[in-house]
Amino acid sequence: MATIKDIADIANVSIATVSRVLNYDETLNVTDETRQRVFEAAEQLSYQAPSRKKRKRKFKIGLYYSYSLEEELDDTYYLSIRVALEKKLEQEGHKIYRIRSGDQPERLRTIDGIICLGFFVKEDIERVSSFQKPVVFIDSSPDTDRFDSVVIDFHKATRKALDYLLELGHTRIGFIGGVDTDQFGNHYYDLRQEVFESYLKSKGLYRGEYIKIGGYNPKDGYLLLKQLLELEEKPTAVFVANDTIAVGLYKACSELGYHIPEDISIIGFNDISAAQFMVPPLTTIRLNTEFMGEVAVSLLQDRLISVRDICLQITVPTKLIIRESAIGVK
Template sequence: MATIKDIADQANVSIATVSRVLNYDETLNVSDETRQRVFEAAEQLSYQKSNKKWRKRKFKIGLYYSYSLEEELSDTYYLSIRVALEKKLQSEGLKVHLIRSSDQLEQLRSIDGIICLGIFFPEDIEKISSFQKPVLFMDSSPNEDLFDSVVIDFTKATKKALNYLIELGHTKIGFIGGVDTDKNGNHYSDLRQEVFENYLKSKDLYCEDYIKIGGYNPKDGYLLLKELLKLEEKPTAVFVANDTIAVGLYKACYELGYRIPEDISIIGFNDISAAQFMVPPLTTIRLNTEFMGETAVSLMQERLMSEREICMKITIPTKLIIRESTREIQ
């Protein structure tokens, strides 16, 4: 096993310098070239594997959430990711600073890196870039050349849901989703909607009347399904952008006397904890939110420790959870 003395000999510096460099002593006055020689020697001698202090430097991470508490509670997708993220940060003993939209560069001097969760528009991204810190986006990837990111593969997940419905014999498939709007009134469509439309067009199964867009909440799901069910030729299945919307669909079906899945199949997205207890239990796409949080923290630590300049994008797979809200039709 390599020792500090071995590193000192290879880097041509004193043992004390090696110790202080590997322990990130900020009072040490040495050149960047010297620090690099020490780290390279430690890496070559596999010292990292036997020195926890070097590996476990306690960084200070800024957390920037783009949504409000009310929005988080109305769509628990972000809640589940945030809980997993903060749980991992706590287990690693990392310091945390919650960033507000009003924060300026001067207030973030002590932060080593920033993890962003939510929907960020161009003006938000420009401000985040001005902080001049390593940045990781969760659930979005605004610029793969500038930022690390941990994302869900929405394209594959949406196609997975549609393929399942098509295999069950459904050809009249509706979509209920939402749209994001920035402070200037610009609208940003949901990627799931884009994939839904393009994929069904490629299968010659697309019907514009089956697309209903509102908010990501039960109320809009309730109202929009009622609109769909007023059509003369109704869809036999509906794919919704999140399970929270699906709650509203269930209420609409109950009030109108439609049975799930006998009269209409419903497939959700997120697999919230309540999905398995809905009546009937909701078929949905499960997102590995806990793994997303753990991966984001690990990737940020790795970037800060290695001073990596090349950005990385990690895509987390999803799983189709088949329950009782969908059925085969003839």
């Protein structure tokens, strides 16, 4: 298993800097580029690529990311997929072209195919379609009749987390999540929240005051858990929409004198590289992000080599990683 020292050596920073970056220390004065190097080093060390012979045919692949560097660092879920995706393309000998928002179709004539990673609105999807190239979407499936896609079963993944908490005897369970907003001001609610609410309602355990929604970052996690802990009847466990939010929950508990998991159990989502270094290590849902990147490359290669007309959607399974942040009710 990778250590903080291993990460520090690759990122060319101190061990202390790695520790503070992975724990989203807001007082740390380093550039976004340094933070990115640390997160990428952590992902590279956890990424185990299979040894396969390179394909004979090489392609020029366009990569279209819907998010900014700041958003990637706030929630390293996409960073982990991107690292695996780009590494796989390099291993296969393909050339990478970063598609920018202002690129016109005529500039992309030499590209063989496109991989899109992130959250895309209708206008983005139609723009990608106008390039008239084979396309694979990762983490979304906007049109199964036109595009290949690699997705996660968020319904099943959310139920895994909730079933584990129920097995531990928790009946007062909170949720902290976020909402996506596009450039036109439209809001898109988290599917994990929908599943959380419907599943607990089916068990007779849903409580609206235990739902807190903000941004997908440590700061909002910190503020929202404080709100939950102000309730007269506090939740005994909280499920969060990503591990980055959970970092903020840890800070709030530390400041308020609550102990994890003795006073409150926490389950995250994504299994980012920092999760294993949190104190206590975070129980979370692993999304196999490196495999998502690999499958996307394989789908696009197959589409280009076989000239396949039928679109495929691959659902990548998840796994509950049990560590030390959740225990049974006292």
